Amino acid sequence: MKVKGIVECSFGFGVSLFRQSGTMKVLRLFIAKMSKDSPAAKLGLKSGDEILSLNGKKVRGMDSEARQGGELFTLLCNRPAGDTLEMEVVMQDKVQRLTLKAVQPPTPEKARRR
DSSP: OEEEEEEEOTTSEEEEEEEOTTSOBEEEEEEEEEOTTOHHHHTTOOTTOEEEEETTEESTTOBOOTTTTOHHHHHHSSOOTTOEEEEEEEETTEEEEEEEEOOSOOOHHHHSOO
C-alpha cells in the first residue's frame, strides 16, 4: 500500500488516498481535511471519515491518475459550482449516504497533489 498526498476537491474537503503499490488503483480513500463552512462540513463529514463510493461506484479499484483524467479526480476535482456528488461514507462507525453540491472549484495549484 502506498499513501499519496492530500488532494483538494470541488466539494470543500481534501482527500488522502492509499494506492496499491506499483499501480494507480485506489485501495482506500479518506477525508483528510475540511474547509470550514463547506457543504461537506455542514453535513457532518470529518477528517478520517472513509469514502466508500462516489456516484454509486465503489472507490476501491478506481483509477487515481490525475494527468490522464483518472476517474477519481474527474469525480472530485474541477466540478462546476452546483454539480452534485453522491457519496457513501463511514461516519462514526456507520455507513451514511450523502449528496453534496460543488462549491467554487479549486485553482489548479490547489487541486494538484501535495
